[in-house]
Amino acid sequence: MERPTNLGMDGFFRPRGIAIVGASAKPGNPNNQIIEYAKQMGFKGNIYPVNPKAGQIAGLKSYPSILEVPTPTDLVVLVVPAQACLAVSKDIVKRRKEKGDVGSVVVITAGFKEMGSKEGQELQRSLVDTLNSVGARMIGPNCVGVVDTFYGINTTFSVPPNTPKGGVALVSQSGAFATSYLRWANDQKLVGINKFVSLGNMADVDIREMLAYLEHDEKTKVIAVYMEGINDARAMIETAAEVSKKKPIVVIKSGRTELGSGVANSHTASIAGNDAIYEGAFKQAGVIRAKSVAEFYHTARSFDKVPLPKGPRVCLLTVVGGPSTICVDELASSGEVQLAHLKDELKKKVSALLVPSANVGNPDGYIDMTASVTSKVHSQVLKLLMEDDDIDGIIFMTTPPGFLDQEELAAEILAGYNSVPPKKKKPLLTVMLAGNAVSKCRTILEENGLPTFEYPDDAAKVMVNLVRYSCYRRENS
Amino acid sequence: MAEITITGVRLVDYRKIIKKNLSKGRSSIPEIEAYKICDAFDIPYPCTEVVREKSESFKVAENVGYPVVIKVLSPDIVHKSDVGGVITGIENKEQLSKAYDDLEANIKERAPFAKIEGIVIQKAMPKGVEVVIGGLRNEQFGPVVMFGAGGVLVEVFKDVSFRLAPLDPREALKQIAETKIYKVLQGFRGDEPCDLEAVSKLIVNTGRLICEIPEIKELDFNPVIVYPDGCVAVDARIILVR
Numbered sequence: 001m002e003r004p005t006n007l008g009m010d011g012f013f014r015p016r017g018i019a020i021v022g023a024s025a026k027p028g029n030p031n032n033q034i035i036e037y038a039k040q041m042g043f044k045g046n047i048y049p050v051n052p053k054a055g056q057i058a059g060l061k062s063y064p065s066i067l068e069v070p071t072p073t074d075l076v077v078l079v080v081p082a083q084a085c086l087a088v089s090k091d092i093v094k095r096r097k098e099k100g101d102v103g104s105v106v107v108i109t110a111g112f113k114e115m116g117s118k119e120g121q122e123l124q125r126s127l128v129d130t131l132n133s134v135g136a137r138m139i140g141p142n143c144v145g146v147v148d149t150f151y152g153i154n155t156t157f158s159v160p161p162n163t164p165k166g167g168v169a170l171v172s173q174s175g176a177f178a179t180s181y182l183r184w185a186n187d188q189k190l191v192g193i194n195k196f197v198s199l200g201n202m203a204d205v206d207i208r209e210m211l212a213y214l215e216h217d218e219k220t221k222v223i224a225v226y227m228e229g230i231n232d233a234r235a236m237i238e239t240a241a242e243v244s245k246k247k248p249i250v251v252i253k254s255g256r257t258e259l260g261s262g263v264a265n266s267h268t269a270s271i272a273g274n275d276a277i278y279e280g281a282f283k284q285a286g287v288i289r290a291k292s293v294a295e296f297y298h299t300a301r302s303f304d305k306v307p308l309p310k311g312p313r314v315c316l317l318t319v320v321g322g323p324s325t326i327c328v329d330e331l332a333s334s335g336e337v338q339l340a341h342l343k344d345e346l347k348k349k350v351s352a353l354l355v356p357s358a359n360v361g362n363p364d365g366y367i368d369m370t371a372s373v374t375s376k377v378h379s380q381v382l383k384l385l386m387e388d389d390d391i392d393g394i395i396f397m398t399t400p401p402g403f404l405d406q407e408e409l410a411a412e413i414l415a416g417y418n419s420v421p422p423k424k425k426k427p428l429l430t431v432m433l434a435g436n437a438v439s440k441c442r443t444i445l446e447e448n449g450l451p452t453f454e455y456p457d458d459a460a461k462v463m464v465n466l467v468r469y470s471c472y473r474r475e476n477s
Numbered sequence: 478m479a480e481i482t483i484t485g486v487r488l489v490d491y492r493k494i495i496k497k498n499l500s501k502g503r504s505s506i507p508e509i510e511a512y513k514i515c516d517a518f519d520i521p522y523p524c525t526e527v528v529r530e531k532s533e534s535f536k537v538a539e540n541v542g543y544p545v546v547i548k549v550l551s552p553d554i555v556h557k558s559d560v561g562g563v564i565t566g567i568e569n570k571e572q573l574s575k576a577y578d579d580l581e582a583n584i585k586e587r588a589p590f591a592k593i594e595g596i597v598i599q600k601a602m603p604k605g606v607e608v609v610i611g612g613l614r615n616e617q618f619g620p621v622v623m624f625g626a627g628g629v630l631v632e633v634f635k636d637v638s639f640r641l642a643p644l645d646p647r648e649a650l651k652q653i654a655e656t657k658i659y660k661v662l663q664g665f666r667g668d669e670p671c672d673l674e675a676v677s678k679l680i681v682n683t684g685r686l687i688c689e690i691p692e693i694k695e696l697d698f699n700p701v702i703v704y705p706d707g708c709v710a711v712d713a714r715i716i717l718v719r
Binding site (some may be wrong): 230231232233234237274280283 | 618639640641644651
């Protein structure tokens with residue numbers, strides 16, 4: 001008997017081989033798509049379809065049972081019907097006792113506790129107990145599984161294999177929500193991920209454990225979490241508070257229902273809905289809570305791309321009036337960000353580069369270059385702002401005029417941003433108020449690490465979140 | 478009541494108060510005993526006494542010092558002001574005599590089955606900014622503290638913020654800053670700024686209290702009146718886990 005290999009959570013993301021139990025030979029079927037996606041990730045280990053009825057699936061030899069799989073295989077993906085999962089788990093126990101591998105199991109199959117039935121609940125319990133009895137860990141059931149872009153793992157039928165690599169680790173109680181994010185971002189390469197974890201019913205591995213694991217994961221720069229609800233919220237918050245000292249956690253939480261149970265006898269209990277407590281607890285733990293889907297999308301990806309601001313002083317550089325006012329409104333309403341004070345010397349230098357009708361410093365911290373500005377001037381002005389130590393972050397707002405070449409404009413913005421050494425870098429958020437009309441310019445900036453936005457209020461919310469988190473970090477590490 | 482004195486601080490054996498009330502099958506702690514628990518956690522409240530008879534009340538009020546507030550003491554009444562169980566602004570003996578009769582009449586009419594154990598006579602505190610500080614035990618989060626704009630309209634304005642307990646004074650200050658009442662505490666329209674340090678200390682102590690007494694389900698100090706120098710809880714409602 002082999003001593004079971006205990007890879008812990010690593011087994012899900014760095015397995016020696018992957019077996020997909022219930023893989024289908026039929027194209028157009030999700031259980032076939034899983035094999036196709038797994039193959040397209042450049043995984044260096046073996047991928048084994050397990051299906052007693054098929055000889056070959058997607059060009060790979062299929063095995064009748066997990067017990068027949070020839071080489072060490074740490075990750076097992078289950079897509080067989082719920083009732084069959086328990087039988088497979090018993091095979092896993094047998095194999096683990098004999099060969100010591102198969103320690104990480106992703107159960108994609110639905111039909112467990114989420115059904116609300118006693119049978120479903122009991123089946124889920126038996127499945128976890130069986131696997132845990134030999135030290136195997138489980139993600140799911142009722143999930144789409146895991147992705148590791150660097151290691152070439154993809155157990156899903158929905159996360160595009162060409163999803164860009166990056167520093168975001170996406171942890172979600174909804175597979176659909178997390179997948180939508182990546183598909184939305186794919187065309188313009190807005191988000192780069194290193195890990196994706198759909199937790200489903202969280203029968204074994206839960207959000208708290210994922211946070212603890214990702215704290216020490218070198219490739220993870222920011223943890224983005226979609227959350228519905230969990231049982232031990234305090235333990236999760238306590239872990240989050242530790243993780244936040246090292247890397248940002250961005251959360252979107254649905255299900256803002258009231259406490260509802262029992263009659264409250266005090267003012268405190270009558271207004272203390274769980275959501276209100278989550279709100280306070282997140283702040284206490286330095287967790288950034290996004291209030292909308294767009295805010296979540298942009299905040300998570302921006303934390304990956306930009307450095308943290310050193311303080312709350314933001315300069316708004318623009319060529320357009322109206323949208324900038326919307327941006328200033330959003331910044332000001334936070335109460336946490338202020339417009340930077342522009343010193344006379346800086347104002348003189350900036351004014352010298354612009355036309356006389358340009359507005360430099362009215363209000364303080366605000367510069368309107370006017371629409372007559374050339375591509376070159378963008379880099380010159382940005383350089384001055386990047387160099388100034390009294391500015392902690394910059395929001396640049398433009399509707400790029402048709403007469404400016406998109407690639408040239410992107411190059412000048414990047415030149416301005418990169419004019420200072422890495423240590424002096426500060427967040428530069430670029431709002432391109434022209435939708436797909438400037439998609440080329442946006443994509444160049446995104447690929448070179450500068451986040452871009454379509455709407456001024458989105459950029460402002462992201463800046464507020466960056467400032468809020470950097471303040472937590474300064475106070476807590 | 479067992480009391481011990483260590484370096485001038487009065488420590489109360491609050492366990493006995495909790496135990497006694499639980500054994501009596503009570504769901505809340507009478508106001509006057511709630512203050513004894515406050516003593517143990519360094520939560521300030523005004524000079525407060527209980528009388529059983531109207532005849533005793535004049536001497537007691539004299540000792541407490543006018544102006545006073547009187548409140549009904551009954552295990553059956555949680556929201557005292559809802560049944561006319563609180564009368565404020567009593568300046569002298571004559572007013573106290575009338576208020577005492579009025580209060581008894583109110584209860585007889587609006588809570589006829591409530592058992593009246595006595596009348597609380599409390600030193601009336603000068604006007605200040607009214608806040609609420611509360612605590613509760615949540616099944617997912619455990620002990621939690623609340624801070625916000627106080628008074629009877631707490632539930633209407635919902636100007637409150639929460640933190641998990643225990644917490645330190647720095648975190649409590651952040652919690653305070655998340656509410657609208659914070660602006661008022663900072664000194665609104667030329668008023669002198671309030672003592673935020675005292676408020677944060679009271680929040681921290683409320684957190685300690687809810688953490689250390691697992692039998693408490695929820696509690697309110699509402700209102701807590703805040704001044705430029707200090708703050709004081711003028712009502713204490715402690716609900717037990719049953």
